[in-house]
Amino acid sequence: MQLPELIRDIGRRAREASRPLSNLTTETKNAILRAMADELLVREAAILEANVADLAGAREHGLAPAAIDRLTLTPERLRKIAADVRHVAELPDPVNEVLAEWTRPNGIRISKVRKPIGVIGIIYESRPNVTCDAAVLCIKTGNAVILRGGSESLRSNLAIAEALQTGGARAGLPADAIQLIPVTDREAVKLLAQADEFLDVIVPRGGKSLIEAVVSSARMPVIKHYDGVCHIYVDAAADVEMATRILINGKCQRPGVCNALECLLIHRDIAEKFLTAAVPELAAHGVELRADEEAFHQLSTLNYQLLRRATVEDYRTEYLALILSVKIVPDLAAAIDHIERHGSHHSDAIVTTDETVAEKFLNEVDSATVYWNASTRFTDGGEFGFGAEIGISTDKLHARGPMALPELTTYRYLIRGEGQIRA
Amino acid sequence: MQLPELIRDIGRRAREASRPLSNLTTETKNAILRAMADELLVREAAILEANVADLAGAREHGLAPAAIDRLTLTPERLRKIAADVRHVAELPDPVNEVLAEWTRPNGIRISKVRKPIGVIGIIYESRPNVTCDAAVLCIKTGNAVILRGGSESLRSNLAIAEALQTGGARAGLPADAIQLIPVTDREAVKLLAQADEFLDVIVPRGGKSLIEAVVSSARMPVIKHYDGVCHIYVDAAADVEMATRILINGKCQRPGVCNALECLLIHRDIAEKFLTAAVPELAAHGVELRADEEAFHQLSTLNYQLLRRATVEDYRTEYLALILSVKIVPDLAAAIDHIERHGSHHSDAIVTTDETVAEKFLNEVDSATVYWNASTRFTDGGEFGFGAEIGISTDKLHARGPMALPELTTYRYLIRGEGQIRA
Numbered sequence: 001m002q003l004p005e006l007i008r009d010i011g012r013r014a015r016e017a018s019r020p021l022s023n024l025t026t027e028t029k030n031a032i033l034r035a036m037a038d039e040l041l042v043r044e045a046a047i048l049e050a051n052v053a054d055l056a057g058a059r060e061h062g063l064a065p066a067a068i069d070r071l072t073l074t075p076e077r078l079r080k081i082a083a084d085v086r087h088v089a090e091l092p093d094p095v096n097e098v099l100a101e102w103t104r105p106n107g108i109r110i111s112k113v114r115k116p117i118g119v120i121g122i123i124y125e126s127r128p129n130v131t132c133d134a135a136v137l138c139i140k141t142g143n144a145v146i147l148r149g150g151s152e153s154l155r156s157n158l159a160i161a162e163a164l165q166t167g168g169a170r171a172g173l174p175a176d177a178i179q180l181i182p183v184t185d186r187e188a189v190k191l192l193a194q195a196d197e198f199l200d201v202i203v204p205r206g207g208k209s210l211i212e213a214v215v216s217s218a219r220m221p222v223i224k225h226y227d228g229v230c231h232i233y234v235d236a237a238a239d240v241e242m243a244t245r246i247l248i249n250g251k252c253q254r255p256g257v258c259n260a261l262e263c264l265l266i267h268r269d270i271a272e273k274f275l276t277a278a279v280p281e282l283a284a285h286g287v288e289l290r291a292d293e294e295a296f297h298q299l300s301t302l303n304y305q306l307l308r309r310a311t312v313e314d315y316r317t318e319y320l321a322l323i324l325s326v327k328i329v330p331d332l333a334a335a336i337d338h339i340e341r342h343g344s345h346h347s348d349a350i351v352t353t354d355e356t357v358a359e360k361f362l363n364e365v366d367s368a369t370v371y372w373n374a375s376t377r378f379t380d381g382g383e384f385g386f387g388a389e390i391g392i393s394t395d396k397l398h399a400r401g402p403m404a405l406p407e408l409t410t411y412r413y414l415i416r417g418e419g420q421i422r423a
Numbered sequence: 424m425q426l427p428e429l430i431r432d433i434g435r436r437a438r439e440a441s442r443p444l445s446n447l448t449t450e451t452k453n454a455i456l457r458a459m460a461d462e463l464l465v466r467e468a469a470i471l472e473a474n475v476a477d478l479a480g481a482r483e484h485g486l487a488p489a490a491i492d493r494l495t496l497t498p499e500r501l502r503k504i505a506a507d508v509r510h511v512a513e514l515p516d517p518v519n520e521v522l523a524e525w526t527r528p529n530g531i532r533i534s535k536v537r538k539p540i541g542v543i544g545i546i547y548e549s550r551p552n553v554t555c556d557a558a559v560l561c562i563k564t565g566n567a568v569i570l571r572g573g574s575e576s577l578r579s580n581l582a583i584a585e586a587l588q589t590g591g592a593r594a595g596l597p598a599d600a601i602q603l604i605p606v607t608d609r610e611a612v613k614l615l616a617q618a619d620e621f622l623d624v625i626v627p628r629g630g631k632s633l634i635e636a637v638v639s640s641a642r643m644p645v646i647k648h649y650d651g652v653c654h655i656y657v658d659a660a661a662d663v664e665m666a667t668r669i670l671i672n673g674k675c676q677r678p679g680v681c682n683a684l685e686c687l688l689i690h691r692d693i694a695e696k697f698l699t700a701a702v703p704e705l706a707a708h709g710v711e712l713r714a715d716e717e718a719f720h721q722l723s724t725l726n727y728q729l730l731r732r733a734t735v736e737d738y739r740t741e742y743l744a745l746i747l748s749v750k751i752v753p754d755l756a757a758a759i760d761h762i763e764r765h766g767s768h769h770s771d772a773i774v775t776t777d778e779t780v781a782e783k784f785l786n787e788v789d790s791a792t793v794y795w796n797a798s799t800r801f802t803d804g805g806e807f808g809f810g811a812e813i814g815i816s817t818d819k820l821h822a823r824g825p826m827a828l829p830e831l832t833t834y835r836y837l838i839r840g841e842g843q844i845r846a
């Protein structure tokens with residue numbers, strides 16, 4: 001089959017599967033998930049063998065050690081993946097939740113009820129466990145799913161998807177409810193993004209060029225999982241010890257994730273005091289600083305070694321590394337203005353003991369998650385208590401911030417009457 | 424200015440306006456709306472004069488009498504438009520509504536709070552009152568708006584937008600919060616749809632070619648207000664008198680709107696009885712029927728005059744006229760299958776006295792609004808009790824069905840801590 005026909009065929013099958021799937025009971029869906037978890041373990045040898053082949057290919061292509069580690073499956077990691085599937089079976093099913101219900105003066109009763117979206121496309125570049133996570137969350141919410149992972153993990157992804165399909169089928173999963181596109185060509189992404197007859201939404205998780213390929217082609221709604229250019233603003237009234245702790249946690253605990261800090265803004269009145277306190281910690285963690293003129297001067301005086309001057313480009317960059325932009329601002333308004341102009345509206349924090357200042361920051365910073373005296377690293381479905389997440393949406397519509405099971409649903413209005421007509 | 428620069432300039436201004444606008448209090452926004460209503464009446468002469476010029480142009484272009492009527496403004500209609508603005512000022516403001524609030528075991532407090540979306544683009548082809556309705560609903564929810572209406576009403580739209588800007592400014596509306604694109608070229612729509620740096624969402628209301636121009640170009644979320652191929656299914660256990668009443672209301676009360684019926688499905692066991700009852704009513708209203716083979720035979724026997732055979736294309740057509748497709752089905756499953764395959768997922772109804780059948784229909788028909796024993800004509804923000812609506816979304820994400828003030832908002836997570844960091 002040629003690629004365009006293949007994508008249409010996959011889309012058509014997913015659409016067909018979505019109807020019976022949307023009407024499964026919670027009990028059936030949970031039984032399906034448990035059967036999937038069983039099958040992942042039954043097929044341990046085959047999945048690990050596929051992974052070994054992926055790893056050999058990855059080494060041949062010179063993948064970085066960190067990427068090799070993310071790609072690697074072990075018996076222990078596979079058991080963790082299966083346990084996560086069982087965990088999703090335990091979570092509440094959002095489908096059929098009544099969101100609102102009211103009766104109109106003419107007697108018609110209106111119910112707004114959560115329902116599956118239909119067919120969801122998920123495009124990702126990362127670890128093979130995403131194949132399982134994404135599929136399982138879609139099935140839990142009664143949606144058919146089309147997956148398209150990265151080329152380096154294709155064999156592992158196929159082996160995992162096959163286990164989910166086979167295990168699920170035993171417990172009543174409709175055929176074609178989970179499909180993995182076996183072509184890792186970028187063209188497949190574009191074709192999928194144009195197939196709005198079959199897909200209700202497409203969720204790209206990955207780097208700039210992947211997101212751009214989806215956004216420029218897509219005819220259906222897109223929920224982007226894009227970058228986090230996250231800020232911490234240390235206000236004049238900040239507790240310096242607390243600000244240092246939140247800064248180091250946000251920048252250094254796990255620099256490669258989207259909720260890590262990329263920019264430090266400091267109120268001028270506390271800059272010297274704060275930098276004096278923070279510099280030993282930053283140096284101990286080996287953080288490179290890219291500073292504006294004023295901060296550069298102060299950091300030079302403090303004899304900070306890993307120091308460069310910041311460019312405008314730095315303020316828009318998600319480093320995903322131990323690098324931090326630093327800027328001294330005259331007031332709260334300048335801090336908010338910087339975040340609004342240069343940030344990516346993901347997660348931004350203020351540290352201050354002044355409630356008025358904090359509430360103004362919370363009110364005016366237009367980001368998915370805005371923090372007062374807490375680390376931006378909490379932007380995460382698990383940390384929010386959502387039980388599981390499909391990712392962190394950087395879009396404003398339908399889903400914003402941590403995207404969990406309810407965000408994989410839509411709603412319908414169901415109206416019950418006794419023959420009412422419109423006058 | 425060239426068109427691409429003009430569109431970018433409008434976008435940039437809207438983005439700048441959106442920040443102060445998003446932080447206005449409810450009281451200020453309502454004062455702005457009342458000042459707008461006042462100014463519409465102050466400028467009555469200028470607005471009606473612009474409308475006279477539009478009407479002259481429309482007549483020159485041979486616009487149909489119904490379209491001329493929709494375009495026409497009168498002192499009375501303008502008073503109605505101003506009264507509608509005052510009505511929106513009275514509605515509750517959804518901004519800052521706390522949707523959920525909880526505390527995590529580590530003590531951070533999470534609030535999910537409604538906030539303005541930012542900048543909304545609205546593209547429409549219809550009556551000049553939409554210029555006012557759309558702008559007012561966006562301002563009420565703290566959003567900047569970019570309007571692009573049809574060419575035949577350009578002068579009326581400009582006059583109305585100017586009244587809203589001038590009146591609003593007197594009460595504190597930021598400059599550029601309401602902008603109307605003075606170019607009705609289709610190219611302007613495409614350029615706007617690509618300006619995702621400045622627009623957060625685009626809402627096209629109109630015909631197929633307008634929607635297609637937006638969908639194929641758009642880089643930001645689109646909420647389509649598209650067609651309604653709405654069905655009524657008369658079940659074997661239907662009350663024939665009730666079914667006839669709902670059918671005639673749905674098809675004939677106002678055939679030119681999206682929630683009007685386009686297709687009648689009848690269970691075989693009740694077909695003869697139902698058609699015998701409905702035929703005099705359908706004939707009295709002059710409804711042309713396009714029937715499948717079985718219905719054609721029965722309607723011929725009943726000597727129905729305005730009768731043709733239905734084609735597959737008929738089942739996908741939004742007639743917006745006194746034409747109705749008719750099909751006899753063997754059972755409920757066939758009715759649901761027809762609706763799922765041929766419908767537009769807008770509004771569909773079942774008439775039956777059998778609750779089990781009704782609930783199955785409500786559960787399995789994947790439309791924005793699904794009715795049991797009531798007319799599809801109730802799919803309307805006013806009829807739902809929403810106070811005002813921006814339109815009827817035919818999309819599944821963010822807004823589905825009648826789209827009112829809450830659907831013009833997004834949300835943020837605001838998190839308050841005491842220095843918590845992630846372990």
